[in-house]
Amino acid sequence: MKCYSCGNSAVIYRKYEGRAWCKNHFSKQLESKVKVTIRKNNLIEKGDKICVALSGGKDSCLVLYLMDKFFGKRPDIEVLALSIDEGIKGYRDESIKKARELCKKIGIPLHLHSFEGEFGKTMDNIVKKDARACTYCGVFRRFVINKKARELGATKLATGHNLDDEIQSVFINNLKGDINRLMRLGPRPIVTKKKFVTRIKPLRDVPERETALYDMINGIDYHDSRCPNAEDSIRFDVRKFINVMEEKYPGTKHIAIKHFDTILPALRKHFSDTGKVKECSNCGEPTSRNLCKVCELLDNIKY
Ligand code: SF4
Numbered sequence: 001m002k003c004y005s006c007g008n009s010a011v012i013y014r015k016y017e018g019r020a021w022c023k024n025h026f027s028k029q030l031e032s033k034v035k036v037t038i039r040k041n042n043l044i045e046k047g048d049k050i051c052v053a054l055s056g057g058k059d060s061c062l063v064l065y066l067m068d069k070f071f072g073k074r075p076d077i078e079v080l081a082l083s084i085d086e087g088i089k090g091y092r093d094e095s096i097k098k099a100r101e102l103c104k105k106i107g108i109p110l111h112l113h114s115f116e117g118e119f120g121k122t123m124d125n126i127v128k129k130d131a132r133a134c135t136y137c138g139v140f141r142r143f144v145i146n147k148k149a150r151e152l153g154a155t156k157l158a159t160g161h162n163l164d165d166e167i168q169s170v171f172i173n174n175l176k177g178d179i180n181r182l183m184r185l186g187p188r189p190i191v192t193k194k195k196f197v198t199r200i201k202p203l204r205d206v207p208e209r210e211t212a213l214y215d216m217i218n219g220i221d222y223h224d225s226r227c228p229n230a231e232d233s234i235r236f237d238v239r240k241f242i243n244v245m246e247e248k249y250p251g252t253k254h255i256a257i258k259h260f261d262t263i264l265p266a267l268r269k270h271f272s273d274t275g276k277v278k279e280c281s282n283c284g285e286p287t288s289r290n291l292c293k294v295c296e297l298l299d300n301i302k303y
């Protein structure tokens with residue numbers, strides 16, 4: 001297949017567009033798309049200190065690479081990386097190696113923190129006490145990332161969420177009837193609340209298979225394996241369903257996200273977010289409850 005623009009051999013055929021592209025045109029298009037997402041939604045401003053949550057996987061490696069490419073030379077913007085070692089032997093140690101290598105290659109400082117350092121327990125310890133690994137891991141990771149990014153003075157926390165992740169979250173929150181979480185999605189960061197670092201998703205308009213392709217073409221070496229604790233979850237089934245729909249009806253993902261973005265302002269206007277932010281009575285971190293979820297979960301696995 002030939003590139004629609006230059007006739008060189010193509011690396012991708014986008015069914016939803018009906019066109020094929022070579023590696024140069026594909027890479028340029030992805031970069032432009034991310035720039036448009038940033039500009040249109042005012043994700044990054046002068047004076048920002050951007051902390052990239054870097055797992056070493058394909059999406060977070062791409063965010064770091066692009067943040068450095070776009071802003072690394074700007075004197076008014078700082079880029080740094082933050083990795084969290086949950087303590088999953090044979091999995092996270094491998095992905096952190098990739099994170100380290102990428103940071104070294106592009107000259108970005110990497111800040112590394114661990115569950116063990118923060119909570120005195122690794123995920124390998126925790127799964128022996130409670131099989132709900134992902135419940136602990138997700139809650140603990142979000143907590144440490146926010147806390148450490150704030151301590152580093154970050155004004156923005158960039159995550160690797162891509163188009164597929166975002167549309168899956170829209171479906172999941174609809175299926176669960178969770179309006180508050182649904183309203184927190186969207187292209188623009190929600191107004192920063194006390195102690196929460198503003199989260200941004202520069203890859204929100206990029207399909208998942210394109211993030212992996214960009215990495216491969218541009219020599220971004222990432223970690224690619226499945227966590228041994230990964231559970232079958234609602235996300236797993238929703239992902240499968242959306243991919244089947246996209247295959248059968250190309251463009252479904254883009255249409256669904258566009259539709260969500262159109263109705264989001266009305267949703268936010270109609271339903272006010274009831275989640276008031278307080279401080280946890282035990283650890284002082286932000287939460288909507290008296291005792292935060294982290295402190296509650298830590299209590300479950302005390303002995
Ligand atoms: S699959 Fe679950 S346990 Fe593994 S890294 Fe993800 S959230 Fe953590």
Ligand SMILES: [Zn+2]
Nearest residue numbers: 003006022025
């Ligand atoms: Zn081309």
Ligand SMILES: [Zn+2]
Nearest residue numbers: 280283292295
């Ligand atoms: Zn707490």
